[in-house]
Amino acid sequence: MSTATKPKHIGRNISRIRELRGMKQEALAIAIGVSQQYISTLEGSETVEKEKLNSIAAVLGVSTEAIENYSDENVLNIINNNFTSHDSSTINAINVQPNFNPLDKIVELYERLVQAEKDKVEYLERLMKEK
Template identity: 80%
Template sequence: MSTATKPKHIGRNISRIRELRGMKQEALAMAIGFSQQTISNIEGSETIDEEKLNIIADALGVSADAIKNYNDETLLNIINNTFNSNDNSTMNAINIQPTFNPLDKIVELYERLVQAEKDKVEYLERLMKGK
């Protein structure tokens, strides 16, 4: 069955939007005066009556149409198209453009490790001479 002819699962859409809002079933239930079990049943239902849908939509801060037409793919497109990183070292959190030469940092780290080993050997030699 293609996604174009597949009926929307309203309960699943409610669940996704609730989760995106960082809201638990209990919190949604308290906000609209239902039990947590009722919310669980609604989220498991493929359809829901308009009155309940409007109440839930208000509690979630979205429109009933937003719940009916919710789509993960559309949401991801919106996020990808509106993502803005204020960090100059990243471009969309993927393309890293360091302002330094990574090899210089590796050499610097290696030199510090060698110096630490030399200091440790010197310290141990002094301890051995002190005995």
């Protein structure tokens, strides 16, 4: 049994970060001035030359160290640690429990609409009487 650690697969890390950013291979290729096929090949290789890695990191908006040390486990830990049900931007915001009865609000709006119509009718009747 070997205790040696498996070397980082830089190409796979680039691919994962690119996907997390919602970027297609073609967009990355255009941004760094290469072909989409080159990006595909690059994402399949374990190592990437430093100069290309720097330009890819700049386009992806991360540091070269972030690409070199990327791990799915770390990303999931960050997401789990930052996820709160009290934040209105989280997925739990879909399950909002209002502190009012929605039916009461509908009735209230209906009553206001009826009152507005009554006021209009009254105003128009006054105008008609004046003529």
